Amino acid sequence: MARRATIEDDDLICKLTDVFRNVGYDGASLAVLADATGLKKASLYHRFPGGKEQMAEEVFKAAEAWLGDNVLAPLTGDAPPAERLQAMIDRLNAFYGGGKQACLLNTLASAHIDDGPFARRIRRAFKIWIDAIAEALTNAGLDEDTARARAQRAVMMIQGSLVLSRGLGTTKPFRDALAALADELLGPVG
Amino acid sequence: MARRATIEDDDLICKLTDVFRNVGYDGASLAVLADATGLKKASLYHRFPGGKEQMAEEVFKAAEAWLGDNVLAPLTGDAPPAERLQAMIDRLNAFYGGGKQACLLNTLASAHIDDGPFARRIRRAFKIWIDAIAEALTNAGLDEDTARARAQRAVMMIQGSLVLSRGLGTTKPFRDALAALADELLGPVG
DNA sequence: GTCTATAGTAAGATAGAC
């Protein structure tokens, strides 16, 4: 069994995530990251020898894992489609702090690391997300084209509502968007 | 008459805008800004004695002016509401480079300047934008509640489509969103 | 108005004590 760290890995990643998602890659200086975690810079380098880039990568990996456990898994379950979608919506609400937290997929997009190692990961995450929703919708009886279109729209709405919520300084757009989401996804084909 | 600059103010602001909107405030180092404008750092300080913060402010002011001329003005004109909305859509398409360019209102939101002088401006810009669309919709005969809801949704869709377009590396989400926008705004009340 | 050269400061990153 590994030696116990003074701050658990999960908690550490969680605190780092909060910084990256809210101030972006360039805004997340080691001073800020150290302050947020309660560790000194040298301690962060002990945990992440690759420095800031590795921190961001592991934060992103954790978010990918979260996406798999909380979006993919519920969507591919045995429950009725409406319940599966509602499960995803509930978890999204928690993940984004009810609309108070920004999305890494948006914030890290402008990281100007050489040729951006995040670009591929971000694209992949969006695709996986959209595909999972689309599959749940086809399971619900929608044809593939409308399923894909609605899935893409849903992700768009979520991202847009987060941008607007942050910009307006209120979580209302996010809450409204989530509230309308289930009906829009499963509503009658127009 | 003022002495002529080697690079016109409008062109200069335009090039600075491209940097800020795409890499954010923290990512926009003076080296990057100088490179993008073709001016040296000292020359940028001559134009903007307040440094980087002033550059970002003037960039934002220019964007506000653009918003007024290209979104507000057409929306409050004499033409039929459908035409007014389409005029806005066409100009948005140009402004965001067909979906290739990010939005300052999103990118500058994470600028970690002391107490963020941009937060108020961003909130104000979103409000003005939404209000203008809502008023055009009430002019078109919609009741105020649905007009406001749809206006907010429209801005959300645009922002979300830009985020998704950037993330996926294709302008399709943005183009799709703009194409659907007019119908969604003026469609029958459900 | 633009430039080269250079302060001064904060960034990312290491070394070595505990």
Add this chain to the structure above:
DNA sequence: GTCTATCTTACTATAGAC
């Protein structure tokens, strides 16, 4: 595993020649 102290680099900003 965490810390203080330090190194190097990049950044913001200024001075002064042209």
